[in-house]
Amino acid sequence: MSKLQLPADDSVALRVTHSNLASFASDIRVSQQTTVEALKEKLWKKTGTAVGSMRLELRDEAGARVADLDRDAAPLAAYSPYDGYRLHIIDLDPSSVTSGGWLEDTSLVEKYTISDEAYDKLGTNFRKFKEKMVSKNPVSDDKQSDNHMEELCANIKVGDRCEVEPGAKRGTVKFVGRAEALGRGFWVGVQYDEPLGKHDGMVKGVRFFECPQGHGAIVRPEKVKVGNFPERDPFDDEDEI
Numbered sequence: 001m002s003k004l005q006l007p008a009d010d011s012v013a014l015r016v017t018h019s020n021l022a023s024f025a026s027d028i029r030v031s032q033q034t035t036v037e038a039l040k041e042k043l044w045k046k047t048g049t050a051v052g053s054m055r056l057e058l059r060d061e062a063g064a065r066v067a068d069l070d071r072d073a074a075p076l077a078a079y080s081p082y083d084g085y086r087l088h089i090i091d092l093d094p095s096s097v098t099s100g101g102w103l104e105d106t107s108l109v110e111k112y113t114i115s116d117e118a119y120d121k122l123g124t125n126f127r128k129f130k131e132k133m134v135s136k137n138p139v140s141d142d143k144q145s146d147n148h149m150e151e152l153c154a155n156i157k158v159g160d161r162c163e164v165e166p167g168a169k170r171g172t173v174k175f176v177g178r179a180e181a182l183g184r185g186f187w188v189g190v191q192y193d194e195p196l197g198k199h200d201g202m203v204k205g206v207r208f209f210e211c212p213q214g215h216g217a218i219v220r221p222e223k224v225k226v227g228n229f230p231e232r233d234p235f236d237d238e239d240e241i
Contacts, residue, residue, distance in 0.1 A: 032077035053093035152221035174209035
């Protein structure tokens with residue numbers, strides 16, 4: 001079918017994966033009239049892989065390679081994609097920001113450390129602030145905190161759509177209640193729409209809920225806002241492509 005013969009709604013739903021980001025996966029809907037170069041520009045903003053270092057492969061639902069998108073000026077339609085096909089990004093730059101795994105594994109990032117002695121010499125620090133507050137208020141802070149969290153949880157129910165800070169991450173509430181394995185007080189388990197979590201609903205050997213690996217998180221209720229938060233289009237903050 002030529003470009004002029006394409007119907008008005010010629011978009012196709014594709015799954016996006018990345019050679020250097022094992023946990024990255026995103027579902028997009030893109031017009032088949034989009035050129036390969038324009039598609040690379042959009043994917044660069046989402047993944048960090050430079051356009052000049054990006055090779056795109058079109059794979060079928062079974063993962064078999066269908067075609068290399070090797071003509072930047074060609075429209076996506078030239079490669080005959082179908083709904084459910086996978087668009088696989090291969091980063092050719094060995095020094096790319098996506099290489100080495102540090103975008104996914106925070107243990108690879110060098111942490112700033114300070115000795116206890118140097119920390120105590122600081123004019124103001126959290127430890128001193130906490131000691132001061134405890135001395136001023138002998139009433140159990142833990143009890144007050146528990147009561148506050150319980151009040152917040154009263155308005156959060158399993159199945160609610162929600163947004164979690166920081167980052168305005170969206171998802172669905174999967175657990176509400178106490179989780180002694182994580183610490184005293186109340187917790188909220190969330191299944192994120194995108195793989196922005198840390199687990200699949202199991203933490204420290206305890207199963208709190210079930211969700212795909214990398215989509216689960218358990219946070220304090222004050223970080224959760226429930227309401228009308230539909231799943232985002234991965235490109236909803238960009239121009240249509």
